[in-house]
Amino acid sequence: MQAEAKQVGSWEEADPEQVHRGILPIASLGPLALNIALVIRFWGQWSVVLGVVGILVGNTLLHVLAIEWTARRFSRAAAESVRTLNNVVGISLAGVLTHWSPLVWAVVPYNMVWFYGMDRWVYPRMAFYLVAMNAVALSTGSSVELALAFDLFGISAFLVSQKRAELLRLMLGNAHRQRVELEKAHQEVQQMHQRALERERLSSLGMLAAGVAHEINNPMSFVTSNVNSMLRDMKDEPHLSELMKEYRDDVLPATLDGIKRVNSIVADLRRFARGDxxxxxxxxxxxxxxxxxxxxxxxxxxxxxxxxxxxxxxxxxxxxxxxxxxxxxxxxxxxxxxxxxxxxxxxxxxxxxxxxxxxxxxxxxxxxxxxxxxxxxxxxxxxxxxxxxxxxxxxxxxxxxxxxxxxxxxxxxxxxxxxxxxxxxxxxxxxxxxxxxxxxxxx
Structure with missing residues (x-):
């Protein structure tokens, strides 16, 4: 359970920029593989090969310098808009250079899978990307059938990726609620445990107090009886010195009042400490x-x-x-x-x-x-x-x-x-x- 909570916590506390930097190397593998395939496909046509390599290097530098700077300076949404425009320019140049080879068209749906961000501009960016690519491709000699095939594939891939993102958000939301409920339950268990400890402690103190009161009560009974007997005997004695008369009239009655007060306190304590x-x-x-x-x-x-x-x-x-x-x-x-x-x-x-x-x-x-x-x-x-x-x-x-x-x-x-x-x-x-x-x- 602790491992699950720790894993959920790592999902919730992840920095979006760290997530992006973690995904970026994986997302870059697809364009790199397609560019290598283009180089192999047009090997010997050195102008095309150099052009493809130059476009790849230029896009990479622009991404590292301009797009990441935009993300730090403004927001990830603004950086994604710059990335979209960068991809349109780079793919268009590669398409014109290779007469719209299917390998170039394969980059179009691949990029649509990796449309980052969950902001409100993700769908407008995708629409701009698709319209701009088709406008450039059809105006520079690409076949309609090829454009339509990769457009439909790209739209399907985009919708699937968005659905998976929604499901992931739902899973994270459920995980967050479960974590909150788990923490709440844990706090309640801790409080119940604390209450049990306090009740046990108070019960033990009550039993101790009742025992102490009982032990005090026994000798106080003898003291009360003896002082009462002494006072009664002194009242029956007709010949007493002045000092004894003072004890009979003042000291012993005051002592009995004090004893009664002690007995009252002990009785109160015994009654108060009983746990039944x-x-x-x-x-x-x-x-x-x-x-x-x-x-x-x-x-x-x-x-x-x-x-x-x-x-x-x-x-x-x-x-x-x-x-x-x-x-x-x-x-x-x-x-x-x-x-x-x-x-x-x-x-x-x-x-x-x-x-x-x-x-x-x-x-x-x-x-x-x-x-x-x-x-x-x-x-x-x-x-x-x-x-x-x-x-x-x-x-x-x-x-x-x-x-x-x-x-x-x-x-x-x-x-x-x-x-x-x-x-x-x-x-x-x-x-x-x-x-x-x-x-x-x-x-």
Missing amino acids: PEAHVAFDFDAEVQTALRIAQGQLGHVRVEKELSGVGTVVGRPRQIVQVLVNLLVNAGQATAPGGLVRVTTNRDSHWIFVQVRDTGSGMSEETKRHLFEPFFTTKPEGQGTGLGLSVVHGIVRSHGGRIEVESELGRGTCFTLRLPLVPPLLEYEPSSDGGMRRRPA
Whole structure:
């Protein structure tokens, strides 16, 4: 297959002038052979022999000097017009000199086979060549029968050569299309392979994260239990020093708050890293936003984070996927924002839709970047720091929930992603309830 592609490429990329120079030595063999035959035929008639040789040398020099100069200076079409006129003059002189020997007439159809060029002037050049040859030949003593025979032979040869040229163009066109399709298929295979590698890598990272979270969860359970027991025992102890009272009233409660936060992060990480299929369920949307903020906080430590959660309430969807969407947007916002910048998350709803905005004061994006933003494997991050899959996955998840994602951005002025998600994804038998939750639609 690679050999075929290489061969097709050589046909398509061939320089017309190189093709012409490659054909020229072969095309010159016919006139040379006919001139040798003329010399042999008229051997002893030295004036004729010298004349034929002189015409051959003159035509060759004119071709090398004038015709090739015309091709370089103007175009191959102009050079072919000069060559046609040169052939008319040379053959006419040889015909008059040999009283229109059939060997001279044989050159006429031979030249018609080698009419170069695929420009619009090829047929007019052929017509001029044939009319001029016949006019000179018939006016200088050639027989009509001989002229007609070689004219018909030359026209047939010309039409056959043109047909073969058309077939060759068609074959090259088909080869070019096949090459384009092959390259496209090759790119698609490479993309599929890359996606498979990324999925395998992400799956492995998810399993690793779930394992690490599980290992952390076990000792944290002991720590939580022990601190709770210690705090409970200290509360039951009536006689404590001032230092112990400070531990009982301030230090241990703050420690428990920190432990609860660690446990929440571990639980979020375990749930986020699970790779099993997720069904549509009812869930607290703002709680999942809080989960995403906790998971992404490592990428947001250098910026100020503001959140305005308006109590969206219970919705239906795939909560782990929603967290994945929000984590991607928050991480991108953190990476695009300089230290001291702002990342702001807001949520609100109406009777049918949820609206989520993730806004940052980062570097922003150009119009060209925004046009390709959701394409797979498109990334503006340095090599090795991004796969270009994050926002493509985000777009797919949002679309699968029946929603849409919009982006507003300007270079140097930050970026705002707006998610619009339905309270109930399409085709699900749920509807918003009067208390802000969800209920099954009546049959």
